[in-house]
Structures are given as structure tokens and as C-alpha cells.
Amino acid sequence: MDSATISERLLDDRESSILRAIVYEYISTGKPVGSRSFVQKYSLNLSPATIRNIMYDLEQMDYLMQPHTSAGRIPTDKGYRFYVNTLLDSYEFKKSDEIEVREDTIRKELQMDKVFIAITKMLSSVSHYAGVILTPRPDYTVVKRVDLIPLESNEIIFVLVTRHGVVINKKVTISATITQNQLYDYSRYLTNELCGFQLLEIRDVIFNKLRDEKVSGLNKDLALDIAELALGGNEESELYIDGIENLLRIPEMVEENRLKSLLNIIEEKNILREMLEKTMENDGVGILIGSEITSSKVSGCSMVSTSYKKGNIRVGVLGVFGPTRMDYEKVVPLVDYTGRLVSDFFTKMTK
Amino acid sequence: MDSATISERLLDDRESSILRAIVYEYISTGKPVGSRSFVQKYSLNLSPATIRNIMYDLEQMDYLMQPHTSAGRIPTDKGYRFYVNTLLDSYEFKKSDEIEVREDTIRKELQMDKVFIAITKMLSSVSHYAGVILTPRPDYTVVKRVDLIPLESNEIIFVLVTRHGVVINKKVTISATITQNQLYDYSRYLTNELCGFQLLEIRDVIFNKLRDEKVSGLNKDLALDIAELALGGNEESELYIDGIENLLRIPEMVEENRLKSLLNIIEEKNILREMLEKTMENDGVGILIGSEITSSKVSGCSMVSTSYKKGNIRVGVLGVFGPTRMDYEKVVPLVDYTGRLVSDFFTKMTK
């Protein structure tokens, strides 16, 4: 039987339960799992030699590997993948007091940025890894009201209130001079016309439509100029991270080479952003393990993430970032739960 | 001559210049400074033996110490203190392109939290250590305009524009139901009455005054209720940090024991807060070196900080946090400059 053949075949029951146990053991201890101590610890009715044989097979099939010839086995990324896949559905979530408290904070928070901070704090402090969230792009924000506030004679503050009460403001400089009363009229006009639409629609459709209309007694074009100036910037979604310090607590993460890649991640947030955007399309909790993270700047790390929705639309992603040797059993349900929580939060907000 | 006597006397010219050079050398290399290589590197007209004698004296006077018997000398905190004190006035600031760019960002930014982020980013990225700022309590902000925007029937967004065009907003929930027109009247009333005053004055004086006045045709008390709800929270100053990752780049900071105290600092921001509040009273750049930082949880670290003002009033502190072996020559003028920049920013904001 050559290895190619072996690597195709499915694992039988005994093999998969042993593989699971090995991954589990390695996740808890961080040390290569050897046959003798493994048998002992899990009081199996098998001899070390048998385990060795199985381990050998699993290694041939690329589920396990040896750091060096005479060491125990550690899971490969494929091994981790097997582990999380077979266990994904059976995870159980236990709502702790801490979660209860933090959930409460999130639900009660009114300022958007603080909501995101609270979410990442919850993710990181419960998981003991790093919590991340990619905020919704404001494209889907629904306008509720527009106010123009004079600052200097040719400077205006454009204040936009979204349906869920978030305030976005921009300074706009124009060439003309406008009176306070004019601004008030403009505000009313813009509020009437834009209310109920998403920023995306407004930029792509509404503005054009309004340009073609005729409105008497109002220099609507100047009003539209102002609005276009303020809303023109196609704003990016933002990335919030919390709990980097947790990662520094993990010995294997500060080990020389790892520390470097960790620093890369902190500095170039784009790496994390990409990872998160990748999982945006999927429903449910997704796990990116080690080499599945394409960026070569990251190694030995995993990301457990899920998208969250506003109504039926996926608007963002959140997750936990940590070492590949991560306590998935705890993290996966946490991410799952938090995803639902945040979806709920955003969905209720729009209604 | 006993050491007590020695430790009192002032350093002569040669001693102080050698001490300075030793501290400088240690700051650059991080290695204990030995007599032989020191003489060589600085091509002094003195023999190593002479330097050794001087070093011995300096050690007696507690400016230097030896990590172990047969090693070179490293500065004590007192040595660092001497170094920074004698050089404090002679520092020169060179405005780099990077500073120019970041300064621009700060001046143009409208949202307060982003201003603070930009400031800490400037401090950290120029110094390559961590940048910190303790925000002003919002007491001295001068009101330019107030707008009340309806959200739900009993939820209102209170938007306050400061003289400088910064927008502060709060969601307020009330028991009564208010019409759009009423809100408009309230907005006008509040803008008229509060414009030009500082939040502090408003809370302490203006509200009381207004309560006693009579206004016809307007339920001014409800308007005042809303404003008081929004402005009532006597908000704490916040602490912004940026550039922790820079500290992780410094070998001596990740050395086992140090890493722990670094983590403490990141987590319990109160430590930094205390350190900063301590320097709040002083004018000019202050430096806290090693053991001068009373918290026992921090060791081997220094804080270079300065308070910043709004007009003549000190309203906050900013600075750079890094290892005691820090490039003070670069950091001190940076902090000084940034302090002035921020003072200028806040002062203009009130005018």
C-alpha cells in the first residue's frame, strides 16, 4: 500500500477518535504527544505500540507530524482541520456571568465606536486570545436626517443621523457664502429627499435623480453639492482589535520568529482585514488554520470568525485570533454566540 | 575620604562630561561601558586606568553601577537623571517631513477621538516608543451651537458643535413625546443661551440662571432637562496609547521579567494614568526615570511627558513611554514640540 493510496482513505472510528484525542491533548499541553504517556493519560486499552502504529498511519496521511525523529506527534494543519470539522456541530456554549455582564454593556451602549470596543473586549477577555471585529461599511447606513450647521461663512458642518441614531459629521468648505436660513432650508430639503435611503443608493441613484428635478424657490444644486462633498468619500470599514496582550502571554507566540509576525499583524492591520473579508461570504463560524491563512507573514496562527448580519444582509465579520493551538472548543461557540448577539443588535437597530 | 562625603560633592567638569558620555554610550549600545573600549571609541587623551578611577568615584556617588564585578558600568537612575537634567535645555528639535504630515492630519481632524489617536500615533511613530495622551476633561469646551434631532418619539440626539467645529453628540431618552417643531424651538433656545460659554460654566452657573428666568411660549424646562441630561455626565479624562508594538521590538523589554510588567501596564492603564497625572502640575517637559515611577509594577521604564494647555489652563498631559535606556535627546524635544502643538490646537479651539 503506497502512501498515495493511504492518504486518500477515510479514517475509521478508532483512528478518528485517537486523532481527535491527540489534537485535544496537544492543544491543552502544547507538547508533542508521545505514545506511551498518551496511552497512560487517557487510560486506553491499547498498548503504546499500537498507538504508534496508528500514529504512523496518521502521519502518512498528513494529519500528524514529528518535529524531529525521536519526538512525539503534533497535529498538522490538516489535523487541526479534521479536529474542528468533526467537532464543529457538537460544541456547547455555556453562558458565563462575565458574558452576561459584557453582553449587557453592549446592548446598552449608544455610541457606535464604543459598541465595537465592547464587542472586541468581550471576545478577547472571554477567550483569552485577541478579539477582532470588522465594522460594517457605512454604505448600508440608512439616512434619517441631515443637518447643516454653519461654522465660518464658507465652512459648513454636515451632520448626518442614521436610522439607529449614529451621528456622522464632516466639515465641508464651499466657495459661496450662505445664510443661516438658507442652510435651514437646505437641511430640510436634504432630509426630505434622502431620508430612508442607504448611502449607497444615494450616491449611485438618488443624487442623479435629484439633479434632474426642478425645485422652485431653492438653489437645490448648491445643497446637493454640499451633500455630495460630504458623502463622496467612500468610507472603508474599520477594524477593531483588543487583547493583543493575551497573545503575548502565550509562550509559543513570543518565541523569536513568532513575535515578529505578531508585530507585523499588529502594525499592518490589512493582514487581519483580508483574513476577515475572506470569511465574509460564509455563514456560520469559519476557521482559518495556519497555512490556510495565505499571507506568509503569519504563521502558527488561527482565526475563528463569523459574519454578522443586519436583517438578512451580511454587513461585517467578527472573530477571535490566536495561536493555531487554540482552545477551539471554547472559542468556536463564543464566536458563534457573539455573532448572533451582534446580528441581533444591528438588526434591531435598523428597525 | 568616606563615601558619604564623596556622594555629596558636585561633579567637576571632566567628571560630568565623562558621565554624560558614558550614559550616552550606554543609551546607544545598551551594553555596559568598559574603560578600555570607551577611551578608544571616544579617543580621549586619558588612559583606561584614569577612566576607571573616575568611574569608581562616579559609582561611589551612585551615578553608575556594575551589573556584576567584572563588567563595565551602566547608569543608575541618578545617572540618567543627571544626564537628562544637564542636557534638557540644549535639546534641538528638527522637524521632519513625517512630523509635518502628521501635524497636518491633527490640525485638520474634526472628530475629537481621532485627534487623540493622531497625536499618539505621531508620538509613537516618530519616537519609536509608545505615545500616550491623557485627554482634557471636556469642561472647557466652548459651545457654538446646539441641535436636537429626533430619533424615536422619546429619543433625541443632542448634537453640540464647539467653536472649533468639533461635534459632540449624545443620545438622550426622555419620558415625554416631543414634536419636531418643538425640538427646533428648543434647539434655537439652547443655542442662543449656551453659545459662547464653556461646559463648566454652563453646568455650574448658566443652567441655574436659566431655570430662574421666565420664557413665554416655550417649555424651556424640558429643553433644559434635555441639555442637562446630555451634558450632565462629568466625564473622565481618557487615556490613549499607541505604539506598544514598538516596545516589543526592544530586546530588553521582552526579557522575561520585563514583558510581565509591560503587560501589566497595557492592562491596567491606571498605572500610566497615575504617572501622567503626576506630571500634570509641572510646566515644561518632565521625565520620570525608572524608580521615580513609584508603582512597583513598572521597572526599567521611563516616561517623558509634558502638560498641554487650553489658553492658560493646563488641561491634559501627553508623552512618550519607553525603556529607561531611551533616546532622550530625540524624545524630549519631540514631546516638547507636540505639547506646544496640542496646546495651540486646544487654545485656538476655544477662541
Added chain:
DNA sequence: TGTTAGCACTCGGTATAATCGAGTGCTAAC
């Protein structure tokens, strides 16, 4: 009296060797 050359001594850091132990693969017997 301050400076310097000479010298014995210290001690952290590196290199080398010896040893230990948890682990493996393989073979043969059950």
C-alpha cells in the same frame, strides 16, 4: 598629586562533551 603601566583576579558567555530520557521503528511472538 594626579596619571599611567602592569598584573592578578573576576565572571558572564560561549563552546564542547557527557548524560538523560521520552520517544521512535522494527521484529518476532502472541
Added chain:
DNA sequence: GTTAGCACTCGATTATACCGAGTGCTAACA
């Protein structure tokens, strides 16, 4: 198919020697 036995591997730990940059002290020198 499972297991006991055994020779072998190799990272980790410990022991030992050695190097070198550094010191303090003493005595001689300007």
C-alpha cells in the same frame, strides 16, 4: 491485528573548560 522487547535517535540538561573584556590595586612616573 496486537503487543513485548530492543536498539536507536535526538533534544534538553548538566558539567567542564576556556576566553576575553573588565576590574582593583600597587608602584612608578611627570
